Amino acid sequence: MKYFHIIICFILGLSISSCNEILTEDPVSLATSDSYYVTERGIEDGLKASYTTLRDFYGQQNGFFLTVTGTDIFTNGFGGIANNPDINNYSSNFLGTNSTVTNVWNALYVGVNQCNTVVSKIPDVTGITEERRKEVEAEARFLRALYYFHLVQQWGDVHFTLEETKGVETEANKTPASTIYDNGILPDLEFAVENLPPSAAEQGRAFKGAAEAILARVHLTLGNWAAAEALASSVIQNYDFELVTPYADLWDINNDSNKEFIWSVQFTEDPLLNGPGNSGHLYFIFDYTFNPAMVRDVENGRPFQRFLPTNYLFSLYDRDIDARWNGSFKTVWYANISAEINGHQVNPGDTAIHIVMEPVPDEVKMAAPYWIIDYKGNWIGDVNAYQEIGTNQRRNYPSLLKFLDPLRPSTNETAGRRDFPVVRLAEMYLIASEAAWRQGDAGTAADYMNVLRSRAAIPGKEAEMLVDANDINLDFILEERARELVGEKHRWYDLKRTGTLLERVRQYNLDASPNIKEMHLVRPIPQTQIDRASNPDEFVQNPGY
Incomplete structure (x- = not known):
């Protein structure tokens, strides 16, 4: 599944010039989808091509901007303001000309059409077993x-x-979302659950457990x-998935499978x-190179500074008992060159920067042999201290x-190699918990939540992390989803589906709060899509834009 790019250059026919060196060695490049996709090799290649567009959303800046910022837990950092402020801010400049929405829209429809092609061709494929035919579909x-x-x-x-x-x-329809769920998304996933194998044939392939999730x-x-709840519980119980302990090990680059x-x-x-490549490593890190004892390096990353945590996100972690704070956030940097800080000699390997989540007197900061960056609860967008x-x-x-x-x-390489987790077992516990609570079973909801919170506990603090039925409400569920899934492309969807996007952005994201309106739920x-449509009276812009 890591070898799709060669195939894609032929299959999609979108970037022929960039793939000429590969294509000229492969006479299959002269084929058409009508002739090639009806062969066993052709349909398998077409299926692999259906996966590739995922890489244009997951692990990419555009996908992060549309799912992470403009929420209660992230706003624009320095690089976000400089490069794409309008999505987070819901400003009057956030229009259909925005390149992020254009690029994501185009990529998703490329993916849809590739899948449609495979589904339409699979009945005519020869030399394939009926079992594999259903699996491909x-x-x-x-x-x-x-x-x-x-x-x-x-x-x-x-x-x-x-x-x-x-x-x-050139003619486009505007189909109600409910119809797309009823006639597309739900039956497609139900078919996948029924016909996919119980485990993936190779890393990255869809299989039954992924479809259920x-x-x-x-x-x-x-x-x-x-x-x-039933589906999330099935994924928890019927497969060999396990919660990784400790939480920080989830994000070990050598442990991404x-x-x-x-x-x-x-x-x-x-x-x-x-x-x-997965460029997610660029966007969530601050520019440590302003520190005199640090220069940009591979270990600490290339800091694009797009996304800045809000004060509200900081408030969600009890750092004395919850290991997800240190498991999710980097707060200490070590010198990689020799320099002087506050009159002290600092050498490679010494602490250069330490972020602490409480106030520190300026005289203490100025006397320390490293930068102390403290937190006083001031809105992160207005701090000049x-x-x-x-x-x-x-x-x-x-x-x-x-x-x-x-x-x-x-050091400057942007194309990372880390796989991007679309769905992990922790989310299944969160889904099962919320679904149980929604059905009036707060006790079961707490049980699901406590499995996650026990895993997240600092050793020896497990009892303090446990909750009971009385603790479970929508605010707590959203808080726990933020603590567990921060940055993983869930938050905007979570706030939208729970009807809390407007309320929470207004309360916790002061950059966006003056501007966000009902229209921004889409x-x-x-x-470019509006302009291409030959039926502009029917295919119209979303209200307010």
């Missing part, structure tokens, strides 16, 4: 459901088709609580095969370490 339909899920969550009513697009089509997420989104990750988008260290979180124009803050990639070949349809 099930994989393609699983992926199509995921692509459409992102489309309807982001844009609401969108163009919907289950047929392969051939040639130029995504279907549980969809049912939670739709408010089908019993179905969501662990038993908690149910299904991941695959990347690789081979630049020829890695496509855009000496070495406080949010200072240096939003450059100074605890850095999310989940996506760091110290195995990149060079994104603007790309202007």
Whole structure:
């Protein structure tokens, strides 16, 4: 599954010039989908091509901007303000001309059409067993459901088709999201659950457990609580997934095929095969190079500083008992060159920066042999004090370490090799807990939650991490999802589906609070798509944009 890029250059026909060296060695490049996809090799290659567009959303800046910022837990860092402030801020400049929404829209529809092509061709394939025929269709339909899920969550009513697009089509429909769920997403995932094998044939392939997990997420989104709990419980009980302990080991770069990750988008260290690479390592880290004892290096990352945690996110962790704080955030940096800090000689390996989550007197900070960056609870966007979180124009803050990639070949390399976990076992406990609570069973909801919280406890603090039925409510569920899944492309969807996006952004994201409106529950349809439609009276922009 890590070798799709070679195939894609032929299959999609979108970037022929960039793949000429590969294509000229392979006479299959002269084939057409009508002739090639009806062969066993052709349909397998077409199926592999259906996965590739996942790499344009997962692990990429555009996907992060549309799922992480503009929420209660992340706002714009220095790089976010400089490069793409309008999504987080819901400003009047957030329009259909925005390149992020355009790129994501286009990528998702490329994925949909590739899946449609495979599904339409599979009945005519020769030389394939009936069992494999169903599996191929099930994989393609699983992926199509995921692509459409992102489309309807982001844009609401969108163009919907289950047929392969051939040639130029200019007429677009605007199908209600409910219809897309009923006629596309749900039946596709149900077919996948019925027909996919119980385990993946190779790393990154869709299989039954992954389909059940995504279907549980969809049912939670739709408010089908019993179905969501049943499916999440099935994934917990009927497969060999395990919660990784300690929590920090989840994000060890050498452990990205662990038993908690149910299904991941695959990347690789081979630049020829890695496509855009997983660039998540760039966006959540602050610019440590302002410190005199530090220069940019591979271990600490290339700091694009796009996403800045909000004060609210900081408030969610009880750092004395919850290991997810230190398991998710980097707060200490070690010198990699010799320098002087506050009159003290600092050498490689010495502490250069220490972020502490409480106030420290300035005289103490100025006397320390390293930078102490403290936290006083001031809104991180307005801090001008000496070495406080949010200072240096939003450059100074605890850095999310989940996506760091110290195995990149060079300091400035953007194409990381870390796989991106689309769904992991922890989410199944969160889904089961919320679904049980929604059905009035707070005791069972607490039981599910306590499995996660026990895993997250600092050793010896397990009892203090436990909750009971009286603790479970929507706010607690959203808090726990933030603590567990921070940065993993869930938050905007979580706030939207729970009806809390407007309220929580207004309360906790002061950059966005003056601007966010009801219209922002969906994104603007790309202007390029509006302009291409030959039926503009029917295919109209989303209201307010």
